[in-house]
Amino acid sequence: MMYQNGVNNVKKTLVIIAHPEVADSQLQQFLLESSQSLEEVEIHYLIEGQFDIKEEQNKLKKFDRIIFQFPMYWYSAPFILKKWIDEVIDYTFSKTELRHKELGLVVSLGVDEANFASGKPENFTLSEIFRPFEALANKCQMIFLPIFSISLFSYMTEIEKKRLLIEYQQYLTKKNNVNFETKENWFVSRGKSISKTYEDTKQENLEQIISIIENNREEIEDLRLLIDEMRSDEP
């Protein structure tokens, strides 16, 4: 297999949580459970008090993808995240150590996301509201990921929550591009990883699904090769 991401043991993603009441937040607990089975993800809570700057900087160096996860308070993150940014990302560090890493935001909203648009009640889009984070990423030569926003979690149906779980897991660990092959690869490696924990019959079913996906992909690749050959024969 060409794409191993998700099945090896290398830590990849650091989720920095800035939330004053993680234990009382249904959504944060749901997200934590969703990420628990992802071996390449580490969770890092920000707690009030002094940060050990060197320790925080060393932690950041180890990961390819940094995620800020927080509820939107007054059109930004809770102040604790700004404190962390102000103190940890100093000039030298920003110039040298974050380059080519990815920066993502997982933002929960108390109102419907549809309200964030010109002429709607909130008037500005989430992309506009979170420009300061995009500008930070630019300055550090990081790649800014699409914002992952979650609104009105408590009104979600079970199916919506399952979809959220998959999309969130992908946001944390999937290769950052949107083509179909990447999505397929993610499902295959993820499937292989979780099938071990299943009972025998379920495991067999999952392995069958995975082998169908893999066979289909081989067929698609064969077809692509054929098309390329046919094209090269054209006058």
Place this chain on the structure above:
Amino acid sequence: MMYQNGVNNVKKTLVIIAHPEVADSQLQQFLLESSQSLEEVEIHYLIEGQFDIKEEQNKLKKFDRIIFQFPMYWYSAPFILKKWIDEVIDYTFSKTELRHKELGLVVSLGVDEANFASGKPENFTLSEIFRPFEALANKCQMIFLPIFSISLFSYMTEIEKKRLLIEYQQYLTKKNNVNFETKENWFVSRGKSISKTYEDTKQENLEQIISIIENNREEIEDLRLLIDEMRSDEP
């Protein structure tokens, strides 16, 4: 005189300063000196520690214009201001007590303001970067003032600094509209207020200038009346 603002003793503007080292900042010291003679302005420093929420809220209620004054740190205010906003502006307060007040930002920049535009090094405009404050103002039904930005203060000439002083004083106390009459009124009332502190000859000079401005204005008003009359005579 129809426009008394600036000569009476009513507090009008609250400047909330979020700067970790005000005493060591040449610019902040310059701004403080510039505002010292303005009787309608009160300065409020944010210091780390617990805020007395009720006290802060009561203070806000007293002023028509609230100014956040800070150096831009990572495309926003230093975290202490976000802490203050998160804690002081609670839901009920935001819905009831800030309506129709004005919100302004006095932001100092470490780089040339010309860098803040599409295709320039910073890529985003200051208006874009400070959208979260504009969104906050909108939500509280406040009037968001144009951003007052100061870049590269230490490279300014004496004349540039004098201009900055006037513009800053106007930002704090001038009626929020840009027509010429407002500017003129501001100069007249400000001139009358400071002339008391001058020695006799300077005071006379200043009073002469003021009376010239006032006479000119009367002449302009007469001319306007004449034009209106002439128009009403038209067929």
